[in-house]
Amino acid sequence: MEDFVQHIINGVSLGSIYALIALGYTMVYGILQLINFAHSDVYMMGAFASYYTAMFLGRDNQPGVGTLVILLVASMVACSLLGLVIERFCYRPLRKAPKLNILITAIGVSLFLEYFAQVVFGADPKVFPSVLNDTVLAEMNGVQLKSSDVTVLAVTVIMMLILNFVIYKTMLGKAMRATSTNMSVASLMGVNTDKIIAFTFIVGSSLAGVGSVLVGMKYPKIDPLMGMLIGLKAFVAAVLGGIGNIAGAVLGGLLMGVSEEMVVGYLSSTYRDAFAFGILIVILIFRPSGLLGKNSVEKV
């Protein structure tokens, strides 16, 4: 029983990171119907941006809330700039091209960032600065509640609340929702869709930046290929919840995190990645639009 509760705690903490990254995938997909393969590498770049910021400010060994906030801001700014540049120079020229072309461009951008990072930062893993002292906050029958897990959850919840506010309570959010429902009609109603798409990339990428700092805090080792696997899993989480659906991404992320911890805890750790795809396939075959996605009927 204690094991089970512990796995749930670990799973929720891992899952909320997946959810943060999955949000970037799902928002871009919702608006452009594009699987943004470069998203996982934006996340990787965020980790490196916060790493170098910490080095530059000499904050690499001063754990505390101040460091956490500085690194979060640095990573978010770097990621949103990168997301903006990618959208402006790689995706916007292809707005009217066939979908497959944009997808391949996304793969190209992803490869470019990975290899560029290997050239610039070196291929060896780097140790992420210690962000918070990992203390055990509460212990009950052997179940530990660590401060890192609480921080991850708290930061995620704050980000989700902000995102929720932006999307459902502001004009910008209204414009985003309009654009994702129907881009041409939204533009007829006076929405500057190019701007809204750029804004979507900024929001999605900065969430990936938050995710990268949280991952760096929990698993302090970063390298240029760190985004590949976590990106795939976050993407699976987005599809699981119904891609294009924001609540779905959060649900999918949490489900993925918890079930992955369960597989590692009770079955075998070598199959953890196959399991993620196994869930994905089962969901897609029985419920192609994901758990919370709307079923779309093809019209002639």
Next chain:
Amino acid sequence: MKPLLVFAGLWLCGFAVDFSFDAFIQLILIYIMINMMLAMSLNLVNGYTGQFSLGHAGFMAVGAYTSGFLSTMLPPMAGGLQIFSYFFYAISGGLAAALAGWLVGLPSLRLKGDYLAIVTLGFGEIIRVILLNTQAVGGARGMYGILGPTDWDLGGFVVSKFVIGYTHALFWVVLCFLTIWRLIRSSHGRAFLSVREDEVAAEAMGVNTTQAKVRAFVLSSFFAGVAGSIFAHYANYLNPGSFAFMRSIDAVIMVVLGGMGSLSGSLLAAVFITVLPEALRPLKDLTGVDLRMVIYSLSLILLMILRPKGLFGSNEITDFIRRKSSAQKVKA
């Protein structure tokens, strides 16, 4: 007749390559042929049938491992007969991959577009993870000691192992090209094309769209498996890592670069994609850092922006020649 002549001509070129180039060039030539098969077979699904598969490496892996495993159980025959053994391994690998393709395709081909891409990606990764955890084929260490072609001593004249391997690979490349070329011009192929153009209309015209998709998928997996088999016997070593997501991406890139629905485009793109990273190798000595993949990915992005339809679009290289000659006739 024509394909036989092409085969014979290219086969003679193989002897020339054997005499005049070193093992490195020969290896690249074999890799080009493997990539050609991957690109052509994927073109059948992605280009002609308009589906989007991102798991081609998985089927290649099934073919490669089946073929490699079979050759450890049943070693190839000696001398000139070995080519029949490799032929047998290739067919078995292809059939195993086709079976895998059928199992994957049947449930997932009901999905469309991006979802199909995701599911095939997922299956590709699952195949890789299963291989990674199967100790019988070496697991994460990889599979060692797969026998490859050997020299064939004909009295005074030695047919080198490269020529044997090349002949085998060339046979399959020509067969793959011919199969797909003829298939697309048959009524089955028309069904594939109609699925690509408009699935609803195709269904209304009485095309069993699911069946057409599954057929294309199974045939494509078969040739991917054969490509895997050739790879296994030429590399002599298999590792689940060589069938990762990147290889599927490479195959998709070749199809799009050559043009969706252009077989000759796929052939050219396979040459280009295989040679480019090798040709950029001297650059590393010059600059000291490995810029190959950075240039590769940048050129991919630029190509998509500047020439979105690939090299040939859906035309074949022969179309350009024909158009030119007919234009000249009109002038005359």
